[in-house]
Amino acid sequence: MAESAAATIASRVRVVLVRPREAQNVGAAARAMKNMGLARLVLVDAAGFDEGRAAVLAVHARDVLAARRHVASLGEAVADCGLVVGTSGRASAARGGAATPRALAPIVLAAAAANDVALVFGPEDHGLALEELKLCQHAITIPTADAYTSLNLAQAVAVCAYELWTAAAPPAPARTLASHERRELLWTKLEAGLQAVSFLHGDAAPAVMRRLRAILGRAALDDEEVQMLLGVARQMTWAGTRARSPDRN
Amino acid sequence: MAESAAATIASRVRVVLVRPREAQNVGAAARAMKNMGLARLVLVDAAGFDEGRAAVLAVHARDVLAARRHVASLGEAVADCGLVVGTSGRASAARGGAATPRALAPIVLAAAAANDVALVFGPEDHGLALEELKLCQHAITIPTADAYTSLNLAQAVAVCAYELWTAAAPPAPARTLASHERRELLWTKLEAGLQAVSFLHGDAAPAVMRRLRAILGRAALDDEEVQMLLGVARQMTWAGTRARSPDRN
Structure with a gap:
């Protein structure tokens, strides 16, 4: 058509x-x-x-x-x-x-x-x-x-x-955004990573996470982008855990 | 705005x-x-x-x-x-x-x-x-x-x-189309004019009028255009009536 x-x-x-x-x-x-x-x-x-x-x-x-x-x-x-x-x-x-x-x-x-x-x-x-x-x-x-x-x-x-x-003309292929489920997984992992690197702490932590969610929400992430940011979260968790480990050297 | x-x-x-x-x-x-x-x-x-x-x-x-x-x-x-x-x-x-x-x-x-x-x-x-x-x-x-x-x-x-x-930019001013009432007046007067000049006659007349309505309907007439076509109808009626009058010369 x-x-x-x-x-x-x-x-x-x-x-x-x-x-x-x-x-x-x-x-x-x-x-x-x-x-x-x-x-x-x-x-x-x-x-x-x-x-x-x-x-x-x-x-x-x-x-x-x-x-x-x-x-x-x-x-x-x-x-x-x-x-x-x-x-x-x-x-x-x-x-x-x-x-x-x-x-x-x-x-x-x-x-x-x-x-x-x-x-x-x-x-x-x-x-x-x-x-x-x-x-x-x-x-x-x-x-x-x-x-x-x-x-x-x-x-x-x-x-x-x-x-x-x-x-x-046919409409340009629209970007497929990451699903709600994937986004929620990202917030959970990001929060864990940010805690691990000692960025999130105290009473302010929930408000800071809300602002991060708002920023990344506006950015309308697709699946590849969520995958990449999950990698960031994973490495933060790895580094933060290792930094606190007694046998890190 | x-x-x-x-x-x-x-x-x-x-x-x-x-x-x-x-x-x-x-x-x-x-x-x-x-x-x-x-x-x-x-x-x-x-x-x-x-x-x-x-x-x-x-x-x-x-x-x-x-x-x-x-x-x-x-x-x-x-x-x-x-x-x-x-x-x-x-x-x-x-x-x-x-x-x-x-x-x-x-x-x-x-x-x-x-x-x-x-x-x-x-x-x-x-x-x-x-x-x-x-x-x-x-x-x-x-x-x-x-x-x-x-x-x-x-x-x-x-x-x-x-x-x-x-x-x-503000949208261009849209044309104001003639109302249903004015359009119906036009069809009535046009029909009378077309009868007067002996264009419409016999069993085919209603079908011919339907086609004329369809044509002018698609053209989406505004008030000035309806006014002009009413003038055409009026003059057809005048000429047709006069053409049949015994004292036309």
Whole structure:
């Protein structure tokens, strides 16, 4: 299921860059696409595109760059797409009620299961024209601080592709934490070890152990870590016992 | 509350770039920082840093660039930080159990309410050294496709800053959808209008209306849109009635 979602976005989702001015941005966008499992790049009206300059920033995504399509118009770029999503700055967004990339990612993913889908980005200076946004069924606006709302083109591609990949990708394997039983064993052995090395003594001992439990509790130990700390406790007990033994030399 | 979270990350969270090789990446990182409400940039061991080259990509974030600090070591960069978060590639992550930027964003935000916090990024080629990751209390790894796991430095900064901003920023105002009562009024008036222009007739009419309701239902209309469509219905009724009137000329 999750694997097929990743395969789906690779085959079904295209990134469409309309009139990109800087070849370096196209290269950086291609890199972000490959990082996030996307493979299909379409350039609209990109006359004089300099592949060499783009390739420097594409680094290991030159295959994405090499497989790009060139078309003359946005209409042509998205002609066979069931879903077309355009990115827009906040001014246009205020008019049309744009969604965040996070809110739209599951919608894109669902559509991509049975349709070609386009994510459309406008030129660096002014973004998509209103006539171009009209061709998009949804608009995305990336949330930003008020002080500076305009993202670099390739970074906008990176954020949108990242949201899509995060929605499509299998969750990272979670750490398996040590069980209650193992943790309690650790506290018992640690207490014995700390007594053996003469750290714990007197009335304060229970309060000190409570603080140690709190610290290690927050640290959310896994089994290997508990095993290691049991080793520490064991050696404290060994050393403390031996230190008190009359025949220690 | 939300406003103060944004103010908090601006004043408390610093981005630390360790031995950055490309001034352009530093500039692009500064832009992403300002886009996402961050202001404090620290460069570690960045001898020969070319501010002019960086400024071209910083664009309107030259203030962030100009306010940067230069220090000799990572230890110096984070000396006064209560929380230090390092970014790492997947190889190191597999050893240490790194978190995603999304999972760590609320932890960073909570710590930043009362502490200086550092987000640390390594050099372009090999990332942070193991000795440097040791200074970090948490490690972040950005999820990527297997085919290409290494992100551009500035794009990694952009994704992490975006996650932090999204966690700190107030949610975008949601659209207020038209009420059930208004929608039902629309269906009634639309049906009358479609009958008036002789589109709806015969036994198929109820099924056609159900499909129209389904289409407009999926579109999730707001009040202004309902108002506009009521205007369409009214004019259909007017035109249809007039078309049938014996004195229409």
